[in-house]
Amino acid sequence: MLQIGLNSTSNRFAVPAAFLTWGWAYAYIMLSSRTPKQWYGLDHQGSPREDLAKYGEAAVRDGKLTRTQLGRIQRLEAASANSIDGYAFFGLSVIFATVAEVPTASIAVACSVYSVARVAYGLVYVFVEDDWWSQIRGLIWWACNASCLYLVWAGTRTSSS
Template identity: 40%
Template sequence: MSNSVSDRVSSFISHNNPLKSTSVHNELDRAAAWNYGPVSILAAFAGSHLILQHRLPKLFYGVDDNVYPRQDLHGDRAERHVATGKLTRAQLNRLRRWEAAHYNSVDHLPVFVGAVLSLQLAGVPNRLTNRVCAVYLAARAAYAGLYITVESEGLSWLRTLAWWTSNLTCIYAFVESAKRINHNVGTGTVAL
C-alpha cells in the first residue's frame, strides 16, 4: 500500500513539476542571463544607507538627537545614556558597532560601484558580473551582521574575513575588467 501512495506522490510531482515546463525553463534561463549589476548597486546602497542606518535603533531607544546625531553614542552624552538607564553598556556597545558598520558600508559603496561599472564598461559576460555582485553582497551582509552582533575577539575575525572577501571581490572585478579592456592592445585593437 505504501508503495502505491509513494508512486502516486512521485507521479503527481513529476507531472506537476514547474521546472519541467518549457516556458518556466526558458524564463529561468533568461533570468540567469540578465545583468544584475545595476540592481546590485541599488541593493548595496539600500543596505548601507537604509538597512544599516543606525538612527532607527537610536530612535527606538530614545537616544537620537537630530541636531547632533553623530555625538549620540560618544563622549559625555553616551555615558549619560548609560548612567540614566536609557541604555545598558551592552546596548551602547552594540549601537556603536552598528554605527561603525553603517559608516564602513557607506565608505565601501563607491568601490563596489566602480567595480560594477568597470565590468559593465568592459563588456564582461553577465554571469561574471552577477557572480561578482552576489559574492560582494553576501560578504557585505555577513560583515554587517557580524559587526553588529559579535562581541568576541575570536569570532570578530570572521568579520575581517567577510571584509576582505568584499575587497578581493572588487579587486577581482577591476582585474577582469582591465584584462577585457586591454585585450589585443598590442595589435592595435581593443575590446571596447
C-alpha cells in the same frame, strides 16, 4: 516575453544597477543606527553623528539601555561607516566591469559574493563582541574587496581581448 530582475538579458545594465542599488540601500539604510537611536531616545536631529558620544553613557546610567545595547549601536554605526566607505570601491568596480563588457553572469557572481559578504560583515560586526571571534570580520572584509578586485581584473581582461 517579460523578464524581471537578474534574469534580464535585454539590458546589460540591469544586473549591475540592481546590485548597486541594493549595496547603497544596505550601507545607507539597513545599517543605519537612526532607528535604534530613536527607539532608545538617543536621536537628536541637530547633531545625529554625535548622539552616542554625547548621550550614550548618560542613557546607560539612566537605565534607558544597557551597556551591551550601547555597544551594539556603536558597532552598528561603525559597520555602516565601513559599508559606506567600501561602497565607493564596489560601485566603481561594478561600473568599470559593466563598461568593459565583462559578462553579466560574472558580474552577478562577484556582486553576489560581495553582497553576501557585506551582510555577514555587518552581522559579525554588530553581534560578535568577543575580540578573538571578531577577527572573522577582517576575513569577510577581504572577501568583499576580493570580489571588487576580481571585477577590475575581469574588466582589464575583457578590454584587452
